[in-house]
Amino acid sequence: MKRRVRLWALGRGGLLGRRGLGRVPGALRFACLAAAAAILQGETDASVAPSYDRAPVLVFNEENDLFVNTDRHYTQGLRFAYLHEDGHTPLGMSAVNRWLPTWGFDLKSARSGYGVGQNMYTPANLGAVERVPGDRPYAGWLHIDWILQRNGVTRSRQIPVQESWELEMGVMGAPSLARQAQTWVHEIRGFDLPQGWRNQLRDEPGFRLKFERAYRMDLTAPSRDFGAQLIPWGGGVLGTIEDSLRLGGILRIGLVLPDDHGVRTIDSLSTTSGGRSRSHPRRWGTYGFVGTEGRLVGHSSFLDGNLARSSPNVAKNFITGDVMLGFNFVLHSLELGYTHVFRTPEFKNQTEANQFGSVYVKVRF
Numbered sequence: 001m002k003r004r005v006r007l008w009a010l011g012r013g014g015l016l017g018r019r020g021l022g023r024v025p026g027a028l029r030f031a032c033l034a035a036a037a038a039i040l041q042g043e044t045d046a047s048v049a050p051s052y053d054r055a056p057v058l059v060f061n062e063e064n065d066l067f068v069n070t071d072r073h074y075t076q077g078l079r080f081a082y083l084h085e086d087g088h089t090p091l092g093m094s095a096v097n098r099w100l101p102t103w104g105f106d107l108k109s110a111r112s113g114y115g116v117g118q119n120m121y122t123p124a125n126l127g128a129v130e131r132v133p134g135d136r137p138y139a140g141w142l143h144i145d146w147i148l149q150r151n152g153v154t155r156s157r158q159i160p161v162q163e164s165w166e167l168e169m170g171v172m173g174a175p176s177l178a179r180q181a182q183t184w185v186h187e188i189r190g191f192d193l194p195q196g197w198r199n200q201l202r203d204e205p206g207f208r209l210k211f212e213r214a215y216r217m218d219l220t221a222p223s224r225d226f227g228a229q230l231i232p233w234g235g236g237v238l239g240t241i242e243d244s245l246r247l248g249g250i251l252r253i254g255l256v257l258p259d260d261h262g263v264r265t266i267d268s269l270s271t272t273s274g275g276r277s278r279s280h281p282r283r284w285g286t287y288g289f290v291g292t293e294g295r296l297v298g299h300s301s302f303l304d305g306n307l308a309r310s311s312p313n314v315a316k317n318f319i320t321g322d323v324m325l326g327f328n329f330v331l332h333s334l335e336l337g338y339t340h341v342f343r344t345p346e347f348k349n350q351t352e353a354n355q356f357g358s359v360y361v362k363v364r365f
Helices: 020-041 093-099 178-189
Strands: 057-064 073-083 105-122 139-154 160-172 204-215 226-239 242-255 285-300 319-330 334-343 354-364
Touching (some): 073 139, 105 160, 105 178, 139 178
Antiparallel strands (some): 057 073, 057 354, 105 139, 139 160, 204 226, 285 319, 334 354
16 A cells, blocks of 8 residues: 655745745645546555445535735635435435436435525725726625535545535625625724725626535544545536636544545535434544645636626636645534635736635534
């Protein structure tokens, strides 16, 4: 069994050091190649047998750049999601599950779910009344989600697999209520009010279909309480809101690792899964993780502007990526965690990388 894992340096001259953010694209290339190699080769033993009788979960994510004392670009996100118990796929999802192919893995169980969320984007200068040339436009995205998660194992090495399909449908512009939400928060916190929301993207419905396949590979003996796992993933987005390809993964290390495929942020391709198993109950646990995701972006309404109408826009960067650090605590009926995200510049005139924090709560029924 090959267990050699190469960690990128995290010190002064490494990825997160003084000069590190300037080298994030190179680190993303390295991590994405490593993830691709893990997906294609599967050069590891299978994980401890996953459970297929997990109870429902309710997932909450709150994201904001106030964690790093900024207020710009992707500045706020809020999402609630509910996943049914394993094997429960109502409202036509059972037919969708039967129709979808299972290339490269044996399907063991499926579950469906629903979500609702709001994302908010602003320029760096919130005091400007007129459009800020060269900076990203004001934009809001209010959406509802239909979720289908399918779990199984690879046919050769029995590696746990999670395949996720998510359809977001929503609206940009004034109906997204982003202007009201940001103004309300600024009034409560005593911050200066944003002055340029009249320049936001036009009212427009939209959708994006997300797909992700993730693998979970044990790097230590599965029977040990202390463990390490590599979770690579790949997928993409197609729709009027975004077209992109993504490749990434996380390395997590901790005590009594949960039966899931890692924590996700709001903009991820999938929703954080997991849940309490009736046949294999697990006690408390905790872990820390580091990860990365690279993106090849063909279209993003939040940068390119409206599809059907003339609107503010900026020249986007086609290749972007995230570096993530975080921790998670697993209790009997509750999981709590925090993810810190470093995001490379998303458009041509952006001079600094962005950061934001993501707080995560999962209720395990």
